Amino acid sequence: xxxxxxxxxxxxxxxxxxxxxxxxxxxxxxxxxxxxxxxxxxxxxxxxxxxxxxxxxxxxxxxxxxxxxxxxxxxxxxxxxxxxxxxxxxxxxxxxxxxxxxxxxxxxxxxxxxxxxxxxxxxxxxxxxxxxxxxxxxxxxxxxxxxxxxxxxxxxxxxxxxxxxxxxxxxxxxxx
Numbered sequence: 001x002x003x004x005x006x007x008x009x010x011x012x013x014x015x016x017x018x019x020x021x022x023x024x025x026x027x028x029x030x031x032x033x034x035x036x037x038x039x040x041x042x043x044x045x046x047x048x049x050x051x052x053x054x055x056x057x058x059x060x061x062x063x064x065x066x067x068x069x070x071x072x073x074x075x076x077x078x079x080x081x082x083x084x085x086x087x088x089x090x091x092x093x094x095x096x097x098x099x100x101x102x103x104x105x106x107x108x109x110x111x112x113x114x115x116x117x118x119x120x121x122x123x124x125x126x127x128x129x130x131x132x133x134x135x136x137x138x139x140x141x142x143x144x145x146x147x148x149x150x151x152x153x154x155x156x157x158x159x160x161x162x163x164x165x166x167x168x169x170x171x172x173x174x175x176x
Contacts, residue, residue, distance in 0.1 A: 033133055038125065041136065045121040052114035059107035066100030069093045106150065113143035 033041075073093020120136035 033124075033128075033130075038128070041121050042125045045118050045125075048114050048118040048121070052111045052118065055107055055111035055114065059104045059111065062100045062104035062107060066097040066104060069097035069100060073097065109146050110143055110150075113139050113146060117143060 070093055117136055117139035120132060120139055124132035124136055
């Protein structure tokens with residue numbers, strides 16, 4: 001079918017079979033958000049804010065545990081009690097502290113995204129503009145994209161640790 005014959009076809013004929021872009025019909029830029037939709041978004045705002053606070057608390061706890069691990073390593077080395085604290089592993093406190101510092105840093109972006117999402121929902125409630133809805137969805141997308149990438153990286157690291165542990169165990173059994 002050529003473009004001239006498309007003008008005589010009603011708009012709704014091809015909507016399910018062909019994307020509107022393919023037949024030259026522009027999609028509307030604005031999507032109306034119903035009062036119920038705004039209400040549902042506004043009802044999630046306290047929970048989003050609560051989860052942001054929990055994430056920031058998790059980051060602070062990870063930071064404190066990392067700092068305590070560093071301190072135990074230093075004081076254990078100074079007073080000769082290192083074997084009691086980390087089972088004789090030299091530098092164990094530094095390694096553990098570093099892991100917890102990295103975890104604290106990884107916790108911060110999701111908290112920021114959730115805080116921005118909650119603020120955008122509040123702005124949407126007060127202004128009702130499509131830009132406010134767009135911002136809320138943008139921050140929600142950023143949160144889930146970050147969590148998704150973090151999950152993929154965590155799965156890869158976990159698989160590597162399991163494979164490495166298995167290889168070490170196999171090596172120890174073979175070299176008895």
